Amino acid sequence: MELTLIIPCHNEAENIAPLLARMAECMEQLDAPDGLELVFVDDGSTDVTFAKIAQAMDAPAHPRISMKAIELSRNFGKEAAMLAGLENARGDLVGFIDADLQQDPATSFKMLNYLREHPEVDCVAAVQEERHEGRVLKWFKRRFYKAFNAVGDVELPANASDFRVFRRNVADALMSMPEYFRFSKGLFAWVGFRTHTIPYTPAKRHAGSTSWSFGSLMGYALGGIVSFTTWPLRLILYVGMLTSLVSIIYLLVVVFEYFVVGINVPGYPTLICITLLFAGIVMLALGIFGEYLGRIYIEGKHRPVYLTRRMIEQDGTDQEADGLR
Numbered sequence: 001m002e003l004t005l006i007i008p009c010h011n012e013a014e015n016i017a018p019l020l021a022r023m024a025e026c027m028e029q030l031d032a033p034d035g036l037e038l039v040f041v042d043d044g045s046t047d048v049t050f051a052k053i054a055q056a057m058d059a060p061a062h063p064r065i066s067m068k069a070i071e072l073s074r075n076f077g078k079e080a081a082m083l084a085g086l087e088n089a090r091g092d093l094v095g096f097i098d099a100d101l102q103q104d105p106a107t108s109f110k111m112l113n114y115l116r117e118h119p120e121v122d123c124v125a126a127v128q129e130e131r132h133e134g135r136v137l138k139w140f141k142r143r144f145y146k147a148f149n150a151v152g153d154v155e156l157p158a159n160a161s162d163f164r165v166f167r168r169n170v171a172d173a174l175m176s177m178p179e180y181f182r183f184s185k186g187l188f189a190w191v192g193f194r195t196h197t198i199p200y201t202p203a204k205r206h207a208g209s210t211s212w213s214f215g216s217l218m219g220y221a222l223g224g225i226v227s228f229t230t231w232p233l234r235l236i237l238y239v240g241m242l243t244s245l246v247s248i249i250y251l252l253v254v255v256f257e258y259f260v261v262g263i264n265v266p267g268y269p270t271l272i273c274i275t276l277l278f279a280g281i282v283m284l285a286l287g288i289f290g291e292y293l294g295r296i297y298i299e300g301k302h303r304p305v306y307l308t309r310r311m312i313e314q315d316g317t318d319q320e321a322d323g324l325r
Contacts, residue, residue: 001066003033003093003112003165005105006085008078009053010043012099014207016052019099020061026105027062031113033093038067039085040099044075050310057314067314073307079182080306082162086175088311095165096184102202103163111165114196122193123166126200128159144221154189154228157197161185169193179227180299186228226291233292236285243281247274 007019026032042050053069060067070084082096093112097103103126111124141159149155162184173191174184188195226232 001035001037001091003035003095003108004037004039004085004089004091005095005097005108006039006041006082006089007097007099008041008043008081008085009045009049009099010075010078010081011045011047011049013045013047013049013052015099015101016040016049016056018207019101019105020056020065022101023065023105024061026109027064029106029109031109032064033109033112034064035091036062036065037089037091038065039088040067040069041081041085042069042071043078043081044072054312057312060314069312070308071310073309076306079184082184083175083182084306084308086171089171092168093165094168094171096162098163100205100207102205103161103200104203107163107198107200108165111198114198115165115167118196120194121196123164123170123188123195125157125160125164125188125195125197127157127197128161129199129201140218140221148186148221148225148228154186156185156189160197163200164188166193178305180303180305181223181227181295182305183223183227190228222291226295230292232288236288239281239284243277 009016020038023036023038027036040053042053050069050071053067057067057069068088070088072081072084085096086094093115095108095111097105097108107126111126114124115121145156145159170188170191170193173193174187177187177191
């Protein structure tokens with residue numbers, strides 16, 4: 001199997017058949033892989049996504065395409081679905097692609113062809129040239145990449161996505177990290193390897209609506225920053241040093257006004273302002289400490305990243321699986 005494409009799915013029932021049709025069409029191209037494995041990971045869908053995948057496996061889309069379907073026991077999130085796909089991929093090369101047809105399989109084959117022609121490169125990542133999103137969301141995403149690269153321990157290419165193809169050694173490196181809170185963009189950057197980026201423009205979603213809300217994207221971004229830097233903890237130190245310095249200066253000013261100038265310094269407003277300032281700083285510090293401590297607590301439980309309910313292969317094998325990872 002030359003290439004395995006991992007396809008995380010959450011409520012993508014209407015997109016399965018069109019995606020497979022496009023896959024079959026792209027397999028007729030000259031740069032198509034000799035053998036293509038599709039690993040669908042149903043991440044706790046509430047519609048008939050898994051049934052649609054199983055139905056499609058009864059009628060192969062192309063003679064050189066094999067399929068595998070993994071159904072998780074509940075919605076564990078895209079990162080867990082990606083890990084489940086990695087651990088069940090058999091290809092010499094592995095890639096990620098979304099099920100909504102915003103990412104064209106033909107682009108995956110271009111990345112595959114680049115790796116064929118450049119053995120010194122380990123990974124090819126697609127970077128969005130133009131985002132079909134609102135201005136506010138675009139602005140926040142630009143700020144995220146700049147903030148992450150400014151404080152993070154690794155550097156992310158701007159507008160990089162999980163849409164990429166990479167060699168088996170990269171896949172093995174990703175699987176060697178058993179952490180529960182996963183942030184794939186950061187993990188790809190952390191493991192290193194030689195990565196080449198190519199531009200692409202995502203198409204419009206074929207059907208359905210995205211599962212990512214603005215709030216979930218913000219939480220995902222915050223988790224990525226916390227996972228790859230201790231800068232928020234250092235920020236508390238710097239804020240503490242700054243407020244201490246300001247407090248000392250203010251104290252000297254008060255002493256000077258009282259004893260030298262002879263001004264009667266009102267105490268109540270000053271006391272309230274200082275109390276509120278330090279209370280806010282303390283709450284901020286506790287919140288940052290709590291975020292890191294909570295992650296340590298969850299990691300210490302050593303729970304699996306995901307649990308598999310069922311796995312079906314194209315040869316007709318239907319397995320009930322225990323928890324993985």
